Structures are given as C-alpha cells and as structure tokens.
Amino acid sequence: MRPTEHVLDMFAVPGALEPVAGGQGRSVRAGDLLLSPGREPRVQDRLSPPLARLAVELDTRPGRDHRDLRIAMPVPARDGSWVVDGWAATRYEPGTLPLSDLTATLAVGAVLHAELARAVTAWPLAEEPPIGRWAVAERVAFGERPLPDDALDAEGRDLLARLAAARDDTDLGPAQLVHGDLAGNVLLDPQGAPVVIDVSPYWRPALWAQAVAVLDAVMRSLAPAHVMDEWATGRRRQAMLRASIFRLLSDRPADPAAYESALGPLLARSAR
Secondary structure: OOOOHHHHHHOOOOOOEEEOOOHHHOOEEEOOEEEEOOOOHHHHHHHHHHHHHHHHHHHHOOOOOOOOOEEOOEEOOOOOOOOEOOEEEEEOOOOOEEOOOHHHHHHHHHHHHHHHHHHOOOOOOOOOOOOOHHHHHHHHHOOOOOOOOOOOOHHHHHHHHHHHHOOOOOOOOOEEEEEOOOOOOEEEOOOOOEEEOOOOEEEEEHHHHHHHHHHHHHHOOOOOHHHHHHHOOHHHHHHHHHHHHHHHHHOOOOOHHHHHHHOHHHHHHHHO
16 A cells, blocks of 8 residues: 555655554655554544644653654645545654563653643533444443454454453553553654654553553563463453453454463463
C-alpha cells in the first residue's frame, strides 16, 4: 500500500517514499512527515488537535530537559483535515530507536498519562465512540458488552470465560485518555528523549493501559514471564484480567494457548 498522489499533494510532501516501522508495517516516510494508513477521520479529527497542542507544549516547556517526554507531532493536510483517503501524518523523527525495556516503557507511560490527564479532561470521542474490533474488545473487557460466543475456538472461549468470571468491582482509578498500545510505540530520539508514537485512544484507567503494555511485552518476549507475578493480586490483577480479555478478543488470530501460559499466575489464583 502506498499513498496516492492526491494524498502526497494534500500533505505537501514528495513522492520519494521510504518504508518505516509502524502502522502495522505500512507506514512510509515522505519528506519530513511519516504517513500512516487506516486512520479514521472521526477519531483523528478529535484526537489530533489536543495531541498536537500537548506535543508543542512538551517541546517548548520552560526548563525542559533534553531527555523529557515528547509526542510525535500530528500534522494536518493543506486543507486543515487530519486524514486524507485514510492516511494521517505525524512529524518524522530522524535517528530514533525503539525502546524495548519494559520498566522504561512503563515509566514513560506513567509520565504520558499524567500529562494526558492534565491536558485532556473530557473524552474527545464521547459523542462518536470508536468502532471496530478493538473498541468492541475493550467494552467486553470492562463488562459493558456480553462475552461473544463466536469470536474464539472452544479453548479460547473457555479461557475468556475464566478471565471474565475472575473480575470484580475493584476500583482501578479514574478514567482518562490513555494510550492502549504503548509497548512498541515508544522511541528514543538522539538526545535520549522518549517519543511516543501512534496513540491508540481509550477512555479508561491508566492502570489498565499499563497492564496492556505489560501483557504485550510478555507475549512478544520483550519481558520475562515472571513479570506476571507482579500482576497476580489486587488492583493490578483486575487490570490484567481486563487487559487479557481485550487482547484475546482483538488479536487476529488469537493464540489462547500462549495466553494461557503467560497468564499462569492469574489463572492459578482464580483456581483456588
């Protein structure tokens, strides 16, 4: 997939394209912009303006240290739209490297979510909530929709039912704008500053977003399996149960056996 000449013209970038990581392997560099496909205008029209304002504020904050948090700057097209034929743009960050360390990623997430809680005080997508399998999976995870009976095989449905049955009404903290796909979406710039990219927006407790990042890191072998021991009790356990339901239902394809193995500490506690 490549952006059309119309897309390139609207974002005022040259046609010489360079594939880059991100956007499920479909993002491309075009001049000083990174173009990513599959973006929903109804989401980006509401999300990009506050993210752009926060990105500017973080970059220009008085007393800023060169290693402080940054956010990849959303960039509008020439007509002011944030999406053109499904493509959205952010400022390209040269010389960046992926951050794979889980502890550092969670620290970045904590700072990011503190900044988002301050800058965005109401759910930008409240009037038109996101659609698609990720949005459905998130609502199922929080008990706002029933468990589907046709989304997984028998093994997956059994695991899903056990995870759902272990949920309780423990308070996970206030809902706020969170990045629901943080693992793998933090870069380090040449000065050592973390740059958050590809924000997947949800209005949920920050602890849930943290749990999703931990689960993703374990599933991708970016963190040791024993990390899950820290998420086997209390509020963290309840956040991880919801993170696990969310990922089981949104993965394509899902691998219930792999999740069963990764979630051993949580499942063992449920069996007691």
